[in-house]
Amino acid sequence: MRADLYFSFRSPYSYLALPRWRAIQRDYDLTIDLKPVYPLAIRQPDFFERNHPNWLGYTIRDVMRVAQHAGIPFAPPRPDPIVQNVMTRQIADEQPYIYRLVRTGQVAARRGRGFAFADEVAQLIWGGTAGWHEGDHLAGAAARAGLDMTELDADAEADAQAIDAEVAANQTALEAAGHWGVPTLVFQGEPFFGQDRIDLALWRMEQAGLEKRG
Template identity: 75%
Template structure:
């Protein structure tokens, strides 16, 4: 019997994007199931986070993400549009957010079907991989199809079952904090959190200690 882990993840997190295809690759190479547990980003949970953070935080994060993408040989470009509507000059988060709620609810609907990680991987490749207007046309529908799901079905569910999906997303955040962390991406395996895209090898080491085996 294979091993299982939870991946707490955000559509607005570039570090989540940099981790996703690598975690997905582990599920293809090993007898491992990783359940995606999407959460709303800090911009939604703590709208004043960017205003009260150190002025260098955003500049450093952008620099770090861009060099990591080059180092990992993963395509990267600032999202157009950003999943969060934000005034970069003032760092203020807009009250109207047309993307992040839709995306996260669709992600949770995909997770209900056991295909959350695949959807997150395909959708984040659009958002962070350089697809301009990823929210338009059939971009998301194509990503959903590549993940083995039906976009019209997920989008309808995200609309008609939004309250229940938000309850599940809030439960994901509660579970993340109960596991001992608050940020994304965080893999939780047997109650132990591994935070960050730079902890994948460490998580793999731990899972191998617990008998993780290659897929037959």
Template identity: 70%
Template sequence: MLTADLYFSFRSPYSYLAVGRYRQLAETSAVDIALRPVYPLAIRQPDFFERNHPNWLRYTMLDMFRVSQMEGIPFGPPRPDPIVQDVATRTIAADQPYIRRVTRLGQAAARRGRGLAFAAEAGRLIWGGAENWHEGDHLAGAAERAGLDFAELEAEVAADGEALDEEIAANQQALEDAGHWGVPTLVFDGEPFFGQDRIAMAKWRMEQKGLSKR
């Protein structure tokens, strides 16, 4: 059994566009892909988007929609955005209840070896068009579909949030130690593969290392 780590942000559309395909790879091939959630750049570097080229946002919007169309992946703007931000000023709010909750849930799921499944299910809610994905039983349903007890996850997030955040910070450091900084990045055998367009290449490398079907 081969092993790999997938560094993932619940706010990253490209992470969402990649995670389902990585989940399918892990379910059909002899590779264990461990989810390593990280907080998004909007949290770690609030001025990142202000420093980008003016064309960055327009191009990114165009590209992520066409990727979803080409791959047949449901896609729609998140409602609400996992990041609380003033649209007019682009100011990132100090309090970030949505992204902190879902990222901690993702790390709690990763502790149980079900992080990849949870990220795929929750990502589909956030980026697949579910309105008010953070309310009601949306996330509970995602957890159930991922084979997890949501009440148990919620209790762990409430009781162990600081330790979960330390693990999430360690994930970010491990990503940087592996040679990259962005998501989605799969690290296999010490080699980083950044972007949703590197999945075939990552699989090719795994096949060189003996990847087989389950």
């Protein structure tokens, strides 16, 4: 049985959903295909300026307590995958991190290793690794996912236009399924948005015949 997980490397809730989905894939006869999308900061650069002033502060507080409750390592990313002025919320024109992350994530998805790659990389970004973009951090994450970071980077650079088209198609497919945000798991056309809908999605898949691995 298969399902699609729409995911953003900048979304802390996407990161918080991964351990549960990792465990479910281990215990059940299920494969989750990762569908990376660009975060709102890229798709809608004025999103944070338009939102309520309390939105960002509440979100930070909430993700920290969700992580504590679930026992998941969590720390604000250093650096943030999106270059943004914290005071004004303005998104910088130059974005040296997020394009690399999303494009290599899509290359990994092409190779059937998207979930594993996102899982390893998200643990670096949100799990407390300072300077996750430096040294051999990403190379190590790729290796743990069964991939080669040098090859991912080379493919991402050589085929950037096609990859961005695939990522845009991921976003279109997410919206066609009935949602717009991440993390959203789509199973048989039905969307389950948020790390707090995993039990509901699992229930639906069990209704459809999902069984535990023997």
